[in-house]
Amino acid sequence: MRNFKPLIHIFNVADRYFLFDTNAETFLEISKTCYQIIEEARQNIGDRGLLTKESFSELINSEIEDIIRLSNLNYQDANQIEETITELKMLYEQGLIFSELQYPVDEKNIGKSGIKALCVHPAHDCNMRCSYCFAEGGSYSHDISYMDIDTAKQAVEFLVNNSGDRKNLEIDFFGGEPLLNFPVIEKCVAHAKELANKHGKHFKFTLTTNGLALTDSIIDFLVSNRFAVVMSLDGRKEIHDNYRTDLAGNSTYEKILPAFKKLLNKMQAHDYCEYYIRGTYTRKNLDFSEDVFHIADLGFSRISLEPVTGEENSSFSLNEHYLSKLKSEYLKIVENSLTRNNSSEINFFHFNLDLNNGPCTTKRITGCGAGFDYLAVDPGGNLYPCHQFVDMEEYSMGHVAENSLNSDISKKFKTNNLINKNDCYDCWAKFLCGGGCHASALKANNSIEMPNQLDCQLKKIQFEYALYKKAREQEVDKEGVVHHGYGSV
Ligand code: SF4
Numbered sequence: 001m002r003n004f005k006p007l008i009h010i011f012n013v014a015d016r017y018f019l020f021d022t023n024a025e026t027f028l029e030i031s032k033t034c035y036q037i038i039e040e041a042r043q044n045i046g047d048r049g050l051l052t053k054e055s056f057s058e059l060i061n062s063e064i065e066d067i068i069r070l071s072n073l074n075y076q077d078a079n080q081i082e083e084t085i086t087e088l089k090m091l092y093e094q095g096l097i098f099s100e101l102q103y104p105v106d107e108k109n110i111g112k113s114g115i116k117a118l119c120v121h122p123a124h125d126c127n128m129r130c131s132y133c134f135a136e137g138g139s140y141s142h143d144i145s146y147m148d149i150d151t152a153k154q155a156v157e158f159l160v161n162n163s164g165d166r167k168n169l170e171i172d173f174f175g176g177e178p179l180l181n182f183p184v185i186e187k188c189v190a191h192a193k194e195l196a197n198k199h200g201k202h203f204k205f206t207l208t209t210n211g212l213a214l215t216d217s218i219i220d221f222l223v224s225n226r227f228a229v230v231m232s233l234d235g236r237k238e239i240h241d242n243y244r245t246d247l248a249g250n251s252t253y254e255k256i257l258p259a260f261k262k263l264l265n266k267m268q269a270h271d272y273c274e275y276y277i278r279g280t281y282t283r284k285n286l287d288f289s290e291d292v293f294h295i296a297d298l299g300f301s302r303i304s305l306e307p308v309t310g311e312e313n314s315s316f317s318l319n320e321h322y323l324s325k326l327k328s329e330y331l332k333i334v335e336n337s338l339t340r341n342n343s344s345e346i347n348f349f350h351f352n353l354d355l356n357n358g359p360c361t362t363k364r365i366t367g368c369g370a371g372f373d374y375l376a377v378d379p380g381g382n383l384y385p386c387h388q389f390v391d392m393e394e395y396s397m398g399h400v401a402e403n404s405l406n407s408d409i410s411k412k413f414k415t416n417n418l419i420n421k422n423d424c425y426d427c428w429a430k431f432l433c434g435g436g437c438h439a440s441a442l443k444a445n446n447s448i449e450m451p452n453q454l455d456c457q458l459k460k461i462q463f464e465y466a467l468y469k470k471a472r473e474q475e476v477d478k479e480g481v482v483h484h485g486y487g488s489v
């Protein structure tokens with residue numbers, strides 16, 4: 001079994017300095033001096049840019065003169081340097097930095113519990129034509145197709161039969177636009193409820209929709225079945241309408257917004273609030289924080305704005321030249337979200353880090369679970385590792401009617417985890433990330449084993465700002481009062 005080596009990461013945001021320990025997930029604010037000492041050590045005595053536990057131990061046990069020389073610091077700061085080293089030693093001895101992993105990771109447990117979630121595609125068709133759509137107008141580059149009711153029922157049965165001892169199962173309706181085949185969604189839900197009673201299972205339903213076909217009666221159905229709903233909206237009207245048009249090329253913002261608001265109001269009236277406004281930002285709206293604020297001002301607090309995925313040379317794609325601008329946008333979202341009141345608050349999906357109660361280690365090393373915890377089924381009943389692999393023949397995993405799975409592909413995804421991916425193994429953010437998106441890796445590098453480097457850079461930026469937000473939240477209360485005394489070195 002390969003052990004995860006102890007790692008720390010230091011970073012700065014807005015002239016403040018922070019340290020994050022990968023294994024213990026200790027997060028501390030550090031002084032600039034401390035940052036400089038660690039950064040110089042990383043560059044001078046680190047192994048390929050990584051500071052190892054051994055070299056760190058050597059560093060904190062060195063003579064102060066040697067540390068000053070190594071760090072390019074000033075002799076006048078000797079007292080401060082000495083204090084910093086004493087505190088670092090303390091943290092090191094307490095196992096809070098360069099810590100060993102607390103929980104053993106056993107690859108044999110991966111995928112042992114059975115399938116948890118199925119992404120059902122009722123329709124490979126769409127009533128929008130978003131120019132950045134990865135599914136090529138909802139049909140995944142093929143003829144449009146619709147799932148029939150028998151296949152939908154078989155899909156639910158497949159999930160139940162392959163879910164092992166799991167009690168809680170999930171069905172995500174995805175597309176294309178799933179609401180174009182609403183009768184199949186109704187039947188699927190009814191059948192899932194029947195089987196839930198019979199087999200002692202519980203189903204959670206999710207729908208991802210562009211909103212164009214969202215009628216009052218569909219809203220009633222979704223709310224009465226306590227659906228979690230992902231509503232696609234990119235932000236400001238001109239930004240949204242730039243890419244998200246109907247079949248005739250007309251704008252859709254005005255058409256979908258009233259339905260999304262109705263759905264939110266109805267959820268709230270039924271005492272639950274499970275939704276995300278899910279948008280995409282591209283190189284055309286590098287000021288995407290404005291879109292987040294716009295969505296929050298509309299009354300939607302739960303927001304996820306994702307960087308566009310797509311061909312590198314397309315007119316909307318992002319690349320590393322945009323990273324510093326994107327950083328400044330994440331900073332604006334953090335600062336702005338701290339000043340808002342309850343009625344317009346921002347719960348930004350990428351800033352939701354739970355350092356204390358995160359998922360178990362097995363889950364953390366496998367990330368999304370595509371190919372074994374989670375599968376997708378296309379309208380014809382064919383199974384794939386996830387919605388992004390649909391219609392890739394080499395990733396076809398079987399058919400819901402056969403009730404069996406291509407175990408080679410399943411194994412390929414199980415073993416494509418943090419232990420075996422070299423880039424991830426050495427990455428400070430690995431337990432926050434889980435190893436990135438297999439589909440994105442495949443698109444970028446023609447291999448699911450090599451993460452998409454642009455995704456990695458973006459994710460690490462998001463994690464740094466999520467951590468920074470945690471630090472800021474400890475200081476600023478709802479009235480905007482700053483509290484000092486945040487733990488520091
Ligand atoms: S996918 Fe990238 S960011 Fe995620 S763990 Fe792997 S190397 Fe790190």
Ligand code: SF4
Nearest residue numbers: 368370386437438439
């Ligand atoms: S492979 Fe990528 S798109 Fe598919 S479920 Fe995982 S993270 Fe999502």
